[in-house]
Amino acid sequence: METTRVTPDIWMFTFAVGQSYAVRLQDGRGWALVDTGLPGNEGPVLDALAGLGARPQDVRDIVLTHYHFDHTGSAAALAAATGARVLAGAADAPVIRGELPEPPPVLQEWEIPLFESVQAGLADVPPAQPCGVDRELVDGDVLDWGEEVRVVAVPGHTDGSVALHLTSSGVLFTGDTIANVQQLMPGVFNTDLQQTIASFHRQAALDVRTACFGHGAPIVGGAGEALRAAAEALTAAHQDGTTDSCP
Template identity: 55%
Template sequence: MDLTQVSPTVWQLAFPLGHVHLVRLPDGYALIDTAVPGSAPTILNALARLGGRSPDLRQIVLTHSHIDHMGSAADLVEATGARVLAGALDVPFISGTEPEPEPAYTAPERVLHEQIMASFSEAEQRPRHHVPVDVELHDGDTIDDWGEPVRVLHVPGHTPGSIALHLASSGVLFPGDIIATTEGRAILGPFNVDRDQAIASFRRLASLEVEALCVPHGEPVLRGASEVLRAAAPENDWR
């Protein structure tokens, strides 16, 4: 279990596919994304390493609806009673009332997707379990009880309702899958339903003042994230 401290209150828990982040709150913890189905025991073990118990998990924020982000949400809600928060436009896909839209793959993305699906098959990936969403989030909303202001940004393109979280006081950004990292660079995340919209969302996030970048795929950027983001060229990624 690879648990990396990003800031005094934020830790990244790395998974082979879809890292998650634990955030210490004044009265417990929040979790950003939940990895693939079957990841709940590992997440709860990480919480225990930080000194928390299952009931201390107060909130689960889902950056979007994909299985490597909401896959263990239902199990964690059952184990902890945490509330689920998600972008309003992705709520039907998370709750299972509407089918999830398919990405528009570029040729390199299709190759990567096939590799990932093959690894899922070999690992006998567990099925997705949908989960009700307690709080629908919109652009400009704030999330309470985190000990500092948390701004919600609607960053569509990867999915219709993708969101990012910006903790301006501590300079931490959770971009969801709009941004990934590789070899110290920030790149556009693959598998987008609308590539142009995703690039625009990337550029919006790159305009923020950010010290630490907490990506679900790749290594976190612990210092100087704004410079890394502004040096990126998302238009050239996955072409």
């Protein structure tokens, strides 16, 4: 696992697949995690936090942006180790708890070989253990991390995907609804691509300076402008009828 400082109060943990974030809360209120990485990463995450001066009990919240196991895989173990409450979108919570099976993605033709390749690469990774969800999040919910954190419902990648908008510092955690892999684009392997695109546009309209993605490098400074330009390109592609044919 690699640790990268994104802002003075945000660090990114990069795993074999995907990434998560540690956020130092304002006013000495502790720490939060946004996603937890693949199963088996609780040790590296706790070690990285210790290197940042955070004790396990300092972790207050674990927010899961959606139910895919590269984001929830270490959630149960980290919740047990830290005592943190776990928060997730209401529609995804039953899957995270293990009460419902994970709905399969609706793949575009070009995604099929990519999906098969990713699945093959993760064949030896154990499944995520069911994790309790202490609070089910809905659109407009507000968390207090020493600054307002507004929950933004961004369905499409999964039904219950959520983004987090730190309104004072202008930070956006997009989960997998937006990726920054070679270019800004909607995330892949969605349950509803058109909903994902609508969620992309919704996030692009926010007042954002820093954007942190589930996959790809964060954008620090000018993120809002970059997201809006990418959203305009999506609109143009849709009008040309090319949205569904290429990433």
